[in-house]
Amino acid sequence: xxxxxxxxxxxxxxxxxxxxxxxxxxxxxxxxxxxxxxxxxxxxxxxxxxxxxxxxxxxxxxxxxxxxxxxxxxxxxxxxxxxxxxxxxxxxxxxxxxxxxxxxxxxxxxxxxxxxxxxxxxxxxxxxxxxxxxx
Amino acid sequence: xxxxxxxxxxxxxxxxxxxxxxxxxxxxxxxxxxxxxxxxxxxxxxxxxxxxxxxxxxxxxxxxxxxxxxxxxxxxxxxxxxxxxxxxxxxxxxxxxxxxxxxxxxxxxxxxxxxxxxxxxxxxxxxxxxxxxxx
Numbered sequence: 626x627x628x629x630x631x632x633x634x635x636x637x638x639x640x641x642x643x644x645x646x647x648x649x650x651x652x653x654x655x656x657x658x659x660x661x662x663x664x665x666x667x668x669x670x671x672x673x674x675x676x677x678x679x680x681x682x683x684x685x686x687x688x689x690x691x692x693x694x695x696x697x698x699x700x701x702x703x704x705x706x707x708x709x710x711x712x713x714x715x716x717x718x719x720x721x722x723x724x725x726x727x728x729x730x731x732x733x734x735x736x737x738x739x740x741x742x743x744x745x746x747x748x749x750x751x752x753x754x755x756x757x758x759x760x
Numbered sequence: 761x762x763x764x765x766x767x768x769x770x771x772x773x774x775x776x777x778x779x780x781x782x783x784x785x786x787x788x789x790x791x792x793x794x795x796x797x798x799x800x801x802x803x804x805x806x807x808x809x810x811x812x813x814x815x816x817x818x819x820x821x822x823x824x825x826x827x828x829x830x831x832x833x834x835x836x837x838x839x840x841x842x843x844x845x846x847x848x849x850x851x852x853x854x855x856x857x858x859x860x861x862x863x864x865x866x867x868x869x870x871x872x873x874x875x876x877x878x879x880x881x882x883x884x885x886x887x888x889x890x891x892x893x894x895x
Contacts (some may be wrong), residue, residue, distance in 0.1 A: 630872060630879060631871065632878065632879040632881075633797075635877070636874060636877045636879055640880055649784050649798060651795060651798060651850075652786070657793075658792075658793030659793075660786060660788055660795065660851050662844065662849075663784060663786060663844060680822050685792055697833040705873055706874040707870040707871070707874070707882070708870070708874070708879055709797065709798065709872070710862050710864055710869045710871065710872075711869075712872075712879075713793055714798035714869075714870075715785075715837040716795050716870040727845050728845065731845075734849075735842040735843065735849075735851040736845065737842055737844070737845075737847075738840055739771060739810075739842070739843070740838075742770070742771045742842055743767065743771060744765060744767040744771055745767070745768075747764070752810075753814075760772050
């Protein structure tokens, strides 16, 4: 069993950052309860998120801080930040600007559902990605 | 930007397993929408989950397959399995036996809420852990 989060430590030190200094972060829509995405933060991203009230992730593919919505305008405003029992995952409740979290123009990034042994599209595209990223 | 999931591949190969052969998995209560926990699976855990209809994770601390509830009786019955746009995270909707996912006896493992700069207990203990693990 992993060691539990120690709430006596400073809030950043109480979290378990992985070998790359990252922690997985779930974003959930505060109104609908829909799970929107899973992404990653380092200490700086979490500190920035708290400071600006909008979610800032660490992009592993681009290796830089990434304010969600910086290109699309689909910012995520923070409602609450929770940690789990062993301090190695975060759950954010957010208001998703535009109602679209996914770069494919869907509400949630979790739009593939396993049906039989295939991944099937299970959600509609709400906004054409070409319109999102045309700016 | 990461590459998107290719639904033409076999369902297991379409997922992006990390350097340790793992993928992060979110479990969400199918009825309440509450996010219960984040854990990890390898290919075998996911295959077993699908086969037995109950969630089997890979325990990173114990380095073995771990059927959720094997000690506590708090099994998770699968409703749906979703993957995200780039195939590097899973979202399961489940029925949580006993209404308790956390080893601390709480509904969800995400019971610490950031308040000011402290992690505060935000959820009640529903079942005494001593009673859960006494068997």
